[in-house]
Amino acid sequence: MKKMLALSLAMLLAFSAFSCAAKAEEKKVAVSFYPIYILSMNVFQGIGDIELDIMTAPETGCLHDYQLLAGDMMKLADADALIVCGAGMEPYLQDVKEQFPDLKIIDCSAGIDLIVETHTEDGTEEEEVNAHTWLDAQNAAQIVGTIAESAAALFPEDAEQIGKNADEYREKLQALDAEIKTMLAPIRGEKIVTFHEAFPYFARAYGLEIAAVMNEEHEDTLSPAKLYEVIEKVKAAGSPPLFTEPQYSDAAAYAVSAETGAPIFALDPLASGETTPDAYEKGMLENAETLLRAFGQ
Ligand SMILES: [Zn+2]
Structure with a gap:
């Protein structure tokens, strides 16, 4: 920083010889x-x-x-x-x-x-x-x-x-945060199955339980053994809703759903999207609304 400042000052001095409107380095x-x-x-x-x-x-x-x-x-x-x-x-x-x-x-x-x-x-x-x-x-x-x-x-x-x-x-x-807590109060303690391990902080904050994660290792496709393991976990949890993510293929979710009858919805980990200042707030609220819909609220 000191170096940067010294550099900016030096540039300012150099430029000021030519122009009074010299601008500091961006x-x-x-x-x-x-x-x-x-x-x-x-x-x-x-x-x-x-x-x-x-x-x-x-x-x-x-x-x-x-x-x-x-x-x-x-x-x-x-x-x-x-x-x-x-x-x-x-x-x-x-x-x-x-x-x-x-x-x-x-x-x-x-x-x-x-x-x-x-x-x-x-x-x-x-x-x-x-x-x-x-x-x-x-x-x-x-x-x-x-x-x-x-x-x-x-x-x-x-x-x-x-x-x-x-x-x-x-x-x-x-x-x-307060709004989402109020919105999700009716589904506190419910189980969800997510696509990758993006939602533990969300679940901890807003009272949900992650019963299984379909793709923990960011594989391109799930191995039959891994798919079997997920299907068993989903069945054991009573076939709670499965959540795909817009950044990934939903093929695994459909395979698990076909075996378990678990319904499919989409949650966005907000890891990509529109670069607008309110994108985070909008995305979090949309996720909360999706969760309510998934549990018939
Ligand atoms: Zn991730």
Whole structure:
């Protein structure tokens, strides 16, 4: 930052010789992927001299097996900061830190009560942190606080506007959280089956139980053995509704439904979508409405 400031000053001095309207160098903030980008948009709204850039295309979805592309790296070359979801969502983070040791990383998993899951892979038990933190509106408010605090320290001249934006958005997110809790009160304790392991934070926050996950390992297709295992779990849970996700094929859900009679709906993990500031609130409410419909409410 000191280096950047010194550089900006040097440029200002150089340019001022030619023009009185010389402008300070633009500040750039990169964001790793869609949901964190939507939350960040709200924090930086109306701040003209900070350019916010989404590193991966908005339709990318979760970054579980994502490999960095040359274009992604180029976006980082002149960025002041990179905002990441953290909690393991960005598998390439170590590479980025090595390539750009001076890049400020803002880790949005800070201060979140992370969910640790146990998976059995090839007979051995592995513990893994679940990275889908943003699907609890309280966590989203926490993430907004983390972004705002780090950004205000990085760009003190914009700190006031950043703080004001964050306060306003956090208030909206708190109201959203209360609204979803009220909406979903009638289906508290109900079981759901999700496509990938995106909803544990949502389930914990809004009182649902995830009876099974169809595709835990982000496979392209489920093996017959895995499909059988899911079908058994769904039957044991009394065939609760199955939820597909717009980012993935729904073939597995239809196969499980054919065997169990479980109805099919779609939940959006909000890992991709339209880049509008209210996209998070809209998506969370749509999910809540879908859940009510799935349980005949
Ligand atoms: Zn995911």
